[in-house]
Amino acid sequence: MALITALGPITIDMYLPTFPAIAQDLQVPPHQIELTVSSYLMGLSLAQLFIGPITDRYGRKKPLLFGLSLYLLATISCALSTSFEMLLVARTLQAFGAASCIVIPRAVIRDHYNTQDAAHALSLLMLIMGLAPVLAPVAGSFLGPIVGWRGLFAIMLVVALLLIALCVLKLQESLPPENAVKLSAKTISSNYFGLLCHRNFMAFALSGGLGMAGLFAFIASSPTIFITQFGIAPENFGFFFGLNAAGLILGSQISVRMLRKHASIKVLKTALLLGLISSVTGLLLTLTHLINLPLFMICMFSLSACLGLINPNSTALALKEQGARLGVASALMGCMQFLFGTLASSLVSHWQTGTALPLFTCLCVCIGISFICGRHIGRA
Template sequence: MLSRYLKMALVLGLLSAIGPFAIDMYLPALPDIGRSLGAEVGAVQLTLTAFFLSIGLGQLLYGPVSDMVGRKPPLYAGLALFTLASIGCALATDIHTLVALRFLQGLGAAAGMAIPRAVVRDLHTGAEAARLMSLLMLVFSVSPILAPLAGSGVIALTGWRGVFWVVALAAVAGMLLVRGALAETRSDAERVDSSLGSALRGYGVLLRDRHFLGLVFIGAFAMAGFFVYLAGSPFVLINHYGLSPTQYSLAFGLNAAAFIGSAQFTGPLGRRFGLVPLAKWAVTACGLVMASLLAYYLVGGDQLLVLVSLYFVASAFMGMVIPTVSVLALDAHGAIAGTASALMGTLQMLCGAAAMGIVGLFANGRPLPMVAGMACGALTALALTWITLRHRPHATPVQRVRG
C-alpha cells in the first residue's frame, strides 16, 4: 500500500510542482530582471501577480473540463500552453511582454494545480486523503527548496532567461509523465452527468456552501501570507539584508523544509485527534507566531535571524494547515471533485494575488510592509477558523478508499 501511495504522490506532486517551479526558480533573479529590463520593483513584482491571477482563474476552466472529459486531456493541454509561454518569456525584451507571457504561463500551470487535487479525491477521503495529500505536498514542496538553488545556478551560467528554458523542458517532461505514469481516475460512467451546465450548477452549490467557503478561505489567507513573502523576500533579504542569491535560496528553502516536514504529520495526527482539532490548533499557533513577528518589527527590531527563525516556526504550522483544510473542503463534494478543487484553487490564488498587489503598494524594500502583510494573512485565517469550525470540535471525515 505504501508503495502505491508513494508512486501516486510522486507523480501528482511533480505535476503540481511545475508551475511553482516557474515561480521559485526565478525568485533570486527578480532584482536582475528589473535591472535588465529597466523596470521598477513594483513592475517586476507584477510578473508574479499576473502569474498568480491566471493560475487562479485558469483552474475554473480545468476543473469542470476534467470532470467532463477525464483528468488527463486537460493536463496535456495545460502543459503544452505552459511550454510555449515559457519559451516566450525566455525571449521577452521588455517588462510588459514578460508580464503578458507570465499570465499565459500561469493559465497553463493551472492544470497542474487543480487536477492533482481532484485525483486525490477520486481515490480517497478523510485521513487517507490527508495522508496522500501530505505525501503529494512533500514532493510538491521540494520546489521551494531546490528551485531557488537551481535558479541561482542557472542564472549564474545563463542569466535569468535560462530559467524559462529550464521550466519549458520540465513541462515537456511532465507531459511524458502524464502519458506513462498516470492512470485515468475519472471513469466514463462518472463523466456521463458532467457538462457545462452541471459545472455551473456545481459552482452554484459550492458558492452557497458556507462551510466549504470557510475552509477554502482559511487556506487562502494562510497561503496569502506566504505569497506576500514570496514577492517581497528577494528584495528584503537580498537588497536590505545583503544576502547573495545563493544565500537567499538557502534561507527560502529553510522555510520550505519546515513546511514539508510538518505536513507529513497531518495523516497520523488527523487519525488520532481528528482533522478539525488539528486545523484549529495549527492555525492558532501559526497566527500567534506571526503576531509576535509583527510586534517585533513594530517596536523597531530589524534582525534577519528573528525573521528567518519565527517564519520557520510559522511555516511548520502552516504545513499542517493547508492539506488538512483542503481535505475537509473537498470531502463532501466527491461527485464534483474537479469543480470543487478548481474553485478552491482559484479563490486561494486570487486571494494571494490580491494580497501581493496590496502589499506591493506599500513595498519599500524594508521588512515591515512584508511582515505586516504576512501577519494579516495568518490572523485572518485564524479568525475564519474559529468562525467556520467552532461547532465541529471532533468532526473527522469518513474514510473511503477506492480500489
C-alpha cells in the same frame, strides 16, 4: 501528482535571478519585467475557474495533458520572445497551461482517498511543494549565467516533456464515467454558486487560502526585511529564505505523523491556533521594537511549519463533501488562494516601512480570519 504540482512554483521562481539580463536583452526597465510575474499569477488564478468544470466533464487525464501541451507551446514562445510584450503574453499562456497542474492533482488525490487519507497524501505532496520554491531560484542562480534566461525556459520545456511522458505512461483516469458532469453554463454557474453557499467548503477553503496568502506576503517582503532591515548580504538571502521553506516541509511531515492518530479537523484546529500565536507574537515584538533576526526567524519558521499542517488538512476537509464537482471545487480553492496571495503580496509591497510591521500585520489579519473560519465555522 506532486511532481506535476511543483511545475507551478518552478515556473514562477526559476527565472527570477535573470531579471536584469532579460531587461537588458529586451531593452526595458528592470522593474517592468516584474509584470511577467504578476501576469503569470493572475492567469494562474483565473484559468483554474475554467479548468475545473472541464475536468469534471472530460476526466482528469485528457485535460491535464492538454494543459501541459499548452504550457509546452507557451514555454517555447517565452524562450523565443523578442519583445517584452511577447514575453508577457507568453507568460500568461504559460499560466493557463500550468493551472491544470494545480487543479487536477488535488482532484485525482480526492478521487482515490477518503478525507483522512487525502490529507495524508496532500501532506506528502507539500514536501515537494515546499522544496520547489527553494531549489528553483538556486538552480536559476547557478544555471542562469551558463545557459542564459532563454536556456532556463528551455529547461522548463524539458521538465514539461518529462511530465507529459509520465502522464501518458503512468496516469490512469480516476473520474468514473457515471460521475461526469454536463458542461453547460447553467451547470457550471450552479456548481460554483453551490460551492460559494456551502458552509463547510467556504470555511475550509478560506482557512487554507488565507493561510497561504500569508506565505505570499512573506515571499514578497522577505528581500526588504532580510537585506534592508537585518542587513543580510544578498548572497546569503537564499539561506534564510530556505529556512522558512524548511519549516513548511517540516510541518507537512508532522501532519503525516499526526494523521495516523488524530482526525484531520483536530490537526487543522491545532495548527491554526499555533499559527495565530506565532503571527501575533511577531507583531507584538515588532511593535515593541524587540524584534531581531533570531526572533524573526523563530516566528516565521513556526508559522511556516503551521502552514505545512493547515494547507493539506484544510484542502482535504474542503473537498470532503463535493462528490461529482471535485474539479470545480479544487479550481475555486486554487483561484481563491492565488487571488488572496496576490492581494496580500501587493499590500505588503506598497506599504513599505523598512520593518517587519507590514508583514506581521498582514499575517495577523490573514491567519486571524483563517483561524475563525477553520475552528469556529467549519464542521468536520
